[in-house]
Amino acid sequence: MEWDWSFALEIIPLLAQGVKITVYAGLLxxxxxMLTGLGIAILxxxxxxxxxxxxxxxxxxxxxTPLLVQLYFTxxxxxxxxxxxxxxxxxxxxxxxxxxxxxxxxxRAGIDNVDxxxxxxxxxxxxxxxxxxxxxxxxxxxxxMLPALGNYIVAMFKETPLLSVITVIELMGExxxxxxxxxxxxxxxxMVGLFFLAVSVPSVIALQYLEKRYGVAQKRHRTMAIF
Amino acid sequence: MPPSIEFLPIILAGAILTIELTLMGGILALVVAxxxxxxxLANSAWLRSPARIFMEFFRGSSMLVQLFWAYFVLPLAGVxxxxxQAGVLILGLNSGAYMSEIVRGAMLALPRxxxxxxIALNLGRWERLRxxxxxxxxxxxxxxxxxxxxxxxxSTSVVSLIxxxxxxxxxxxxxAQTGDAxxxxxxxxxxxFVLATILSSLLNSVERRLRPTKGGRT
Amino acid sequence: MTAPMVHFADVRxxxxxxxxxxxxxxxxxxxxxxxxxxASGSGKTTILRILMTLEEIEGGSVAIxxxxxxxxxxxxxxxxxxxxxxxxxxxxIGMVFQQFNLFPHMTVLRNVTLAPMLTQGLSQAAAxxxxxxxxxxxxxxxxxxxxxxxxxxxxxxxxxxxRALALKPKVMLFDEVTSAxxxxxxxxxxxxxRKLAVETDMTMLLVTHEMSFARDFADRVLFxxxxxxxxxxxxxxxxxxxxxxxxxxxxxxxxxxxxxx
Numbered sequence: 001m002e003w004d005w006s007f008a009l010e011i012i013p014l015l016a017q018g019v020k021i022t023v024y025a026g027l028l029x030x031x032x033x034m035l036t037g038l039g040i041a042i043l044x045x046x047x048x049x050x051x052x053x054x055x056x057x058x059x060x061x062x063x064x065t066p067l068l069v070q071l072y073f074t075x076x077x078x079x080x081x082x083x084x085x086x087x088x089x090x091x092x093x094x095x096x097x098x099x100x101x102x103x104x105x106x107x108r109a110g111i112d113n114v115d116x117x118x119x120x121x122x123x124x125x126x127x128x129x130x131x132x133x134x135x136x137x138x139x140x141x142x143x144x145m146l147p148a149l150g151n152y153i154v155a156m157f158k159e160t161p162l163l164s165v166i167t168v169i170e171l172m173g174e175x176x177x178x179x180x181x182x183x184x185x186x187x188x189x190x191m192v193g194l195f196f197l198a199v200s201v202p203s204v205i206a207l208q209y210l211e212k213r214y215g216v217a218q219k220r221h222r223t224m225a226i227f
Numbered sequence: 228m229p230p231s232i233e234f235l236p237i238i239l240a241g242a243i244l245t246i247e248l249t250l251m252g253g254i255l256a257l258v259v260a261x262x263x264x265x266x267x268l269a270n271s272a273w274l275r276s277p278a279r280i281f282m283e284f285f286r287g288s289s290m291l292v293q294l295f296w297a298y299f300v301l302p303l304a305g306v307x308x309x310x311x312q313a314g315v316l317i318l319g320l321n322s323g324a325y326m327s328e329i330v331r332g333a334m335l336a337l338p339r340x341x342x343x344x345x346i347a348l349n350l351g352r353w354e355r356l357r358x359x360x361x362x363x364x365x366x367x368x369x370x371x372x373x374x375x376x377x378x379x380x381x382s383t384s385v386v387s388l389i390x391x392x393x394x395x396x397x398x399x400x401x402x403a404q405t406g407d408a409x410x411x412x413x414x415x416x417x418x419x420f421v422l423a424t425i426l427s428s429l430l431n432s433v434e435r436r437l438r439p440t441k442g443g444r445t
Numbered sequence: 446m447t448a449p450m451v452h453f454a455d456v457r458x459x460x461x462x463x464x465x466x467x468x469x470x471x472x473x474x475x476x477x478x479x480x481x482x483x484a485s486g487s488g489k490t491t492i493l494r495i496l497m498t499l500e501e502i503e504g505g506s507v508a509i510x511x512x513x514x515x516x517x518x519x520x521x522x523x524x525x526x527x528x529x530x531x532x533x534x535x536x537x538i539g540m541v542f543q544q545f546n547l548f549p550h551m552t553v554l555r556n557v558t559l560a561p562m563l564t565q566g567l568s569q570a571a572a573x574x575x576x577x578x579x580x581x582x583x584x585x586x587x588x589x590x591x592x593x594x595x596x597x598x599x600x601x602x603x604x605x606x607x608r609a610l611a612l613k614p615k616v617m618l619f620d621e622v623t624s625a626x627x628x629x630x631x632x633x634x635x636x637x638x639r640k641l642a643v644e645t646d647m648t649m650l651l652v653t654h655e656m657s658f659a660r661d662f663a664d665r666v667l668f669x670x671x672x673x674x675x676x677x678x679x680x681x682x683x684x685x686x687x688x689x690x691x692x693x694x695x696x697x698x699x700x701x702x703x704x705x706x
Contacts, residue, residue, distance in 0.1 A: 064377060064423035065416045066384035069395055073416060076408035161291040165388065172291060185299035193292045201287040270524065344546035347497055348560035349535040349612065352528060358559060362550050439550040439592050 008187040011178050015191060018174030025092050025170055026157040032096025033156065034149065037103030041111060042133070044104070063101040068162055070094050075166040091163035099156050103149060110145040111137060147211040154203045158196055171195065231407040238401060238411055241394035242418055248311075248383040248393060249426070252318030253376060259323025264330025278327070285324035291385055293317050298389045314386035322379045326372065333367040334360065366437045373430035377423045384419070394418060448511035450475045450616060450648045451496065457504035458491055458672075465491045467672035468505070475615075476646045480653060480663035480680070484695060487669040489652045493618040496650070497540045498531050509537050509616065536564070539614035543621040545601040547593040547608070553580065554589040557608045564612065572611075579607040583637045599630030603637055610641075617641075619651045631655070638662065656699055660684050668692045 044055050062070070074090045085093065114137055122132040161172030169177070175188035266278035285293070298313040308316065337360055345355040387396035398411035449472035458466040465488045473479050481489040494500040495507060495515060506516040514534050519527060547556050557576035561567040567575065580586040583603040593601055602622055609617060619638065623631040635658050642649065642662055653659050659666060659680060666683040668676045668691075676689045687693045 061416075061420050064381075065419045066381040066395065068384040068387070069398070069412060069416055069419065072395075072399065072402075072408070073412045076402060077412050080409050158287075158289045161289045162385070164291075172289070176295075179299070185295070186303055189292060189296045189300050193288045193296055196288045196292060197284065201283050204283070204287065340542065340544055340546045341548065343497075343499055344542065344548070346499055346535070347538075347540040347542070347546075347609065349532060349564045350560060351532060351563075354563050358563070359548055363548075366550075439594075 003190075004184070004187060007182070007184060008191065011188060011191075014174050014178060015171060015188070015195075018169060018171035019195065021088070021168065021170040022157075022160050022172075025088060025095070025163060025168065026153075026160050028092045029095040029099070029156055029160075030153045032092065033099035033103050033152065036097060036100035038107050040100060040104035041107035044108065045111065059101045059104060062098060067095065067098045067159060068165065070098055071162060071166050087163075087166050087168045091160075091166055091168045095156055095159060095163070099152055102152050102155075106145050106148045106152070107141070110141040113144070114140045147207045150207045150210070151204070154200045154207070158200055161192070229405070229407040229410050231401050231405040231410040234397075234401045234405065235410070235414060238394060238397045238414060239418065241392060241397040241415075242422070244391065244393040245380070245383050245395075245419075246422070248314060248318060248386060248391075249376070249380045249422075251315045252322060252379055252383065255315060255319025256322035256326055256375070256379065259320060260326030260330050263323065263327035264334070267327065267331050268334055282324045282327055285321050290317060290321050290382060291388065293321065294385060294389060310386065310389045310391045313389060314383070314391055318379060318382055318386070321382070322375055325378070326375050329368050329371045329375065330364075332371075333364040336367055337363055362437075366434065369430055369434040369437065373427045373434075376426050376430060380423055380426055381419065447475065448508075449473060450477070450510060451650070452508045452511075453492070453505070454508075455505035456495070456502050456507060458488075458495065458500065459503050465672050466495075466502075469672065469674065470505075471667060471674060471677070473616075473648055473650065475648055478642055478649045478651065478662055478664045480651045480659035480666045481669060482653065482656070482659060482666060482695075483669035483675075488672040489667075489669050490620055493540065493620050493650060493652055496616070496618060497538055498535060509534060536612070537615045538618065539609035539612055539616070540618040540620065541602070541605050541609050541622050543624050545593075545598070545605045545625070547601055547605055549593050552590050552592060553585065553596070553604050556593070556604060557611050560608070561611050575611060576607070579610050580604070582610075582640070583607045584633070597630060598626045599633045602626065602634045606634075606637055606641075614647070616648045616650065619649065619653070621652050621654065623653070623655060654699070656684065656696070668695065670695070 040055060040059060044052060044059075047055060071091060071094050074085065074094045075087065078085065078090075118136055118140065119132065122136045127135065160170055163170055164173035164176055167173070171192055175192045178188045179185045263278045263281055266274040267282070269275055269278075294313065294317045297308060297317050298310065301308060301313075341359060341363065342355065345359050350359065383393060384395040387393050387399060390396065394415045398415045401411045402408045451473040453469055453471050456466050456469045457464060465486075469488070469492070481492060483489050491500060495502055496509075498514065501520075502515050502517070504517060507514045512534070519530070522530070547553075548559070551559065554573065554576055557579060558567075558569070558572035561572045561575060562569060577586055577589065580589055583606055585600060585603050585607065588596060588600060588604075593604070596604065606622075622638075623634050626634065635655070638651075638658075639662065641647070651659065651663065661680075663680050665677065666680050667674050668683060668687075668689075670691050676683060676687060676692045683692065684696065687696060
């Protein structure tokens with residue numbers, strides 16, 4: 001089968017519709033993952049031993065099971081217990097919560113890296129716990145985490161095609177519909193692939209640059225002529 | 228009792244394919260990770276650049292898109308893959324692309340002094356790698372590899388979308404047939420979690436075995 | 446007249462635009478013990494690293510027993526050709542590092558037997574006999590099956606010396622071998638080196654801050670500053686009666702630092 005330019009051009013408006021949903025879902029899910037992840041990290045720090053292990057198990061469970069199955073679960077099982085979500089809402093919430101287990105680790109590491117002395121200094125200044133978090137700890141901890149969090153946003157963005165399995169018509173859903181109707185996979189699939197490459201490769205490279213610039217970069221090897 | 232209960236054995240039998248996919252994908256991923264990771268450390272840009280492009284390509288596009296592309300588009304170019312071949316190929320290449328960064332990172336994390344000590348003892352290029360650098364780097368690689376292996380296990384569920392009859396595919400089929408979703412999906416969530424736990428504790432024990440021991444032969 | 450064991454001719458070495466060695470020439474005779482002294486950044490460690498082929502040079506030439514070790518023409522060789530050539534030359538040279546650089550995943554014994562087995566084709570049994578002999582000489586035979594992490598700094602350094610000796614090099618390079626040690630561990634390492642100087646006729650190049658040791662140990666001392674040799678001579682002349690102003694200043698500083706301890 002040859003690449004058909006006129007077909008490719010013809011489907012661009014449809015795919016663009018899908019791109020809108022993809023971007024929308026990706027952004028919402030990212031925001032959810034960032035906030036929930038932070039909540040988990042703070043909860044794990046402040047919770048007692050019992051609550052702590054419950055949260056740890058929950059995070060481990062969500063992290064240890066496939067996003068695809070979780071999507072099915074949210075979409076098909078939750079209505080059984082009376083929770084009805086639109087496909088898009090189910091997709092965004094599942095994706096966001098799945099990745100919040102990853103972002104919570106980033107926050108945790110970032111918070112652990114903040115100097116212990118700052119907690120004590122805050123106590124000496126008689127700040128409340130929320131004040132300490134908001135004015136002292138987070139401003140110190142967040143900037144070094146940004147590249148890692150950024151990488152997870154890119155990763156979530158790349159996972160949005162899975163939302164098509166619960167009938168969210170995002171970019172991949174659009175492409176699968178087009179492919180089924182015209183029985184042509186070459187153009188829609190290739191264009192979807194190129195779209196993700198075009199977005200995520202520059203983002204990842206930009207994040208690497210940020211990491212080198214602001215992270216704890218180590219310059220050990222002038223050359224790696226080991227082999 | 229939901230009608231889907233009687234199909235549980237069929238769903239659970241799908242775990243075998245899930246495990247097979249993880250193993251085969253993992254072996255391919257390991258090969259890819261070392262080839263690409265080491266190519267990225269090479270002196271020659273002719274090796275470094277293609278390796279970099281490969282890595283960015285597979286990390287930069289969605290696995291589901293890659294899978295559909297391999298399964299539906301490649302046949303148009305005359306390369307027909309069975310669902311299993313397409314699944315293992317994409318799982319291995321995708322996971323290998325991520326793991327190549329682990330290989331490269333571990334080699335770069337070795338102290339430069341270890342390399343210099345090898346030179347001072349006149350070890351050849353292969354000997355440096357085989358006896359001194361790789362044994363130390365492997366220990367650094369295993370913990371992140373363990374994460375990658377769990378990610379790989381999770382990704383195998385995606386091959387159900389090209390109609391490979393793994394655990395996820397069977398659960399989805401049972402849901403469609405019986406209309407009951409809670410039993411099949413809850414069951415496989417638990418099975419995936421158990422498999423993931425076993426996988427990471429297996430790799431942890433490998434890491435423990437690689438620790439230096441008195442009279443050890445490494 | 447026999448060829449000198451080590452010969453530097455007009456060697457230039459740059460780090461970026463900054464010259465570390467600036468047209469440096471000197472020779473070392475077979476069996477000679479040469480101490481290199483000078484402030485940090487004077488280029489003395491670079492001399493050892495060039496001899497161990499850890500650094501390339503930008504100009505001049507370096508020869509071991511008359512055969513060139515480094516010369517600018519080598520840049521044209523392929524990596525493989527260079528490796529082959531360097532492999533031959535490295536047979537003559539051993540080095541002990543400031544940070545020991547033992548292989549942390551191998552026992553003491555294996556650290557010593559590895560290179561003789563791989564590069565000289567010794568059988569495991571023969572390598573073990575040799576290693577135990579050397580470990581005995583440095584007083585470490587009782588720790589043959591320990592891991593480096595279980596040893597003190599001084600013990601590690603003694604193992605590192607045994608490891609370098611196992612290849613029977615003609616030239617031994619000692620790069621500030623006591624600088625990373627706690628003061629009370631310095632002497633055990635120096636004792637091993639004194640013994641070595643008496644018992645073997647190996648050529649030795651020593652970079653050190655231990656001036657009193659350099660005075661006893663060396664046949665000749667080079668004082669370097671800014672990548673050039675400022676003054677050279679027998680230790681008693683350099684230490685007791687330095688001719689150059691910079692040498693005097695340097696020794697004065699060292700003595701003052703020693704007194705303040």
